[in-house]
Amino acid sequence: MDALVLEAQQNKRTAQAEIFERLGGKMLGVCRNYIKDWQQAEEVMLDGFFKALTKIDQLKHEGAFEGWLRQIMIRECLSWLRRSxxxxxxxxxxxxxxxxxxxxxxxxxxxxxxxxxxxxxxxxxxxxxxxxxxxxxxxxxxxxxxxxxxxxxxxxxxxxxxxxxxxxxxxxxxxxxx
Amino acid sequence: MPHKETDPAKDFTGLSELRTALGERSASPSGDAWARLSARLDQAQKPKRRKGLTIPLWAWSAAAALIIGVIFWPKSVVTSKIAEPVMEPLPQVNQTEQPMPTVSSDIPQLKEATPPAPNKSPVDKQRPNFVPNSSNNAPLGELMAWQEGAEEVVSTQLEVEIYRVDAQALTAEIEAEIMLEQARAKKAAIPMATTQVDPYALWLAAEQSIETPKYLPVIDLIKTGYSSIKTAVALQIR
Structure with missing residues (x-):
């Protein structure tokens, strides 16, 4: 995962796709905990992934990527709940x-x-x-x-x-x- | 006071299982989820199209600072840094020393005294077409000599102009000055009076200066008039 994160930081699309493949389901589960509607949960999950992958160069510790991504998902969910x-x-x-x-x-x-x-x-x-x-x-x-x-x-x-x-x-x- | 949890449901059976299940919850995203995300990422990576000429922020800041500086820069600082040209005083025209009995006879003389045009002057013949500008690397002495010559020409022209325009007024002033000098000479000829003044002597001198035939008839007329008025009043009373 660390190597994938490093490649994703270099904006390699294949690495980003691999990360999504590995963590997409888990992050959707996180979003689903907070948001009742499946489709809406997936939209929020994609928003979180988008933010994470566009700001992945700011991540200093590659090993903490999953936890960092999870925090982003939670905040995205809370933001959506506030908007709604x-x-x-x-x-x-x-x-x-x-x-x-x-x-x-x-x-x-x-x-x-x-x-x-x-x-x-x-x-x-x-x-x-x-x-x-x-x-x-x-x-x-x-x-x-x-x-x-x-x-x-x-x-x-x-x-x-x-x-x-x-x-x-x-x-x-x-x-x-x- | 710290909050002490006394919730009976805190550690209910199955809570840890529920916690684990929720933490590990997973679901498969839809088939086109990655395609949608990838499209968004591609869109975000495209360079933003420039709308017209983009001026960076630092350029705007510099321009604003320059304008503000020009507007609010104290004038004293500007003027102190500009070297003022040293102007030598022009030779004063001593109008009283130059006798000008008449205007008509004087102007032609002044016109003759007018120096010739600068391009024909002998000074200019010595300086071949010297024009003082920044591009010319002439020596400083030559420049100063040219400046002195130019000042002489200007002062002479100014003098002639004064004579030509104010000739009549100047003549009157000179005549008045001459009369004043004559009065001063007469005054100097009068012997100085003594400091002590005798009032009685002054009175006698004044009485002697008045001619007798001028005041006696006046007194006679006053007396006659008084008598006639007195008579008229007596007749009216009767």
Whole structure:
């Protein structure tokens, strides 16, 4: 990968294509975590790749390319969510989280299960949960990134955890029942 | 106070599995995804078409600075750096020393005194067509000699012009000056008066200077008039 990155920094299209081939699917998965619509997630992923490949000469440590690309994808997703005004509206709502349990919840972590569970969360809860639990951000970092207070970040995370726990229990019960 | 997480759902079973699954989530992009991205990259790498003449920013900045400098540069700095030409004073025309009894007789003499044209002057014959300009590398002494000659010609021409235009006024001034000199001479001939003045002597001198027949008839007339007025008033009262 490091050699590919070096070649991509020299603007070699074949190297760029190889990088896309290797990391495109994973980055689309990252975008899909944040954005419900597949097509929209792919558009955002392409935007992120475009920015990364046009600014790849600014990357000093080739070994950190994947992490750098992932950060770009996350920021692109957050930017899209802000533009769509889903995130801003939801993060400022202090109402209790009301999560409807999906009718068909599978007991295994398939793509469909993940999509159903994560997409049932409100945008604010989903983003904070993903940033904290999956990406490893701290609450103050999330607060800075989303322009909210640390308390709001913690509150959103708690709601997301409770909702997912409920979903998990329900899926277990259904699993035992069957 | 640091936030202490007491969320019971913090470590629910399956959270770590969910975390891992979400972190490793992957999906296949659509078939034309790379083609679309490659087209965008190609478009971005094309050099931007220049719209007309592109002037760099530094050129705009330099032009702006130059204009501002020209506008706001203090005039004193500019004038101090320009060497002012040293002008020697022209020879003054001493109008009183030159006797000019009449204008008509003097002007022809002055015209005769007018130096000839510069191209015919003997000084110019010594200097073959010297024109002082920056391209000429003539010695400094020759340049100074040419300058002195030119100044003499100019001063003479100026003098003639003054005589020609203000001839009459000049004559009057000279005549007035002559009269003034005569008065001064008469005054000098008068003996100086004593510092002490006798008022009585002055009065006697004044009384003697007035002729007697001039004031006695006046007094007689005043007396006659007074008498007639007195009589008329008495008659009216009656």
């Amino acid at each position: 005004k889903e995130l801003t509206a939801d993060l400022n709502i202090e109402t209790l989280y009301t999560l409807g349990i999906p009718a068909e919840v599978e007991s295994v972590w398939t793509e469909q299960t993940l999509a159903q569970w994560i997409d049932e969360l409100t945008p604010g809860c989903k983003v904070v949960f993903l940033l904290y639990e999956v990406e490893g951000y701290k609450h103050h970092e999330i607060a800075d990134l989303l322009q909210i207070s640390e308390g709001a970040s913690k509150s959103q995370l708690s709601k997301a955890r409770r909702a997912l726990q409920t979903l998990y229990r329900e899926s277990k019960q259904e699993n035992y029942a069957t």
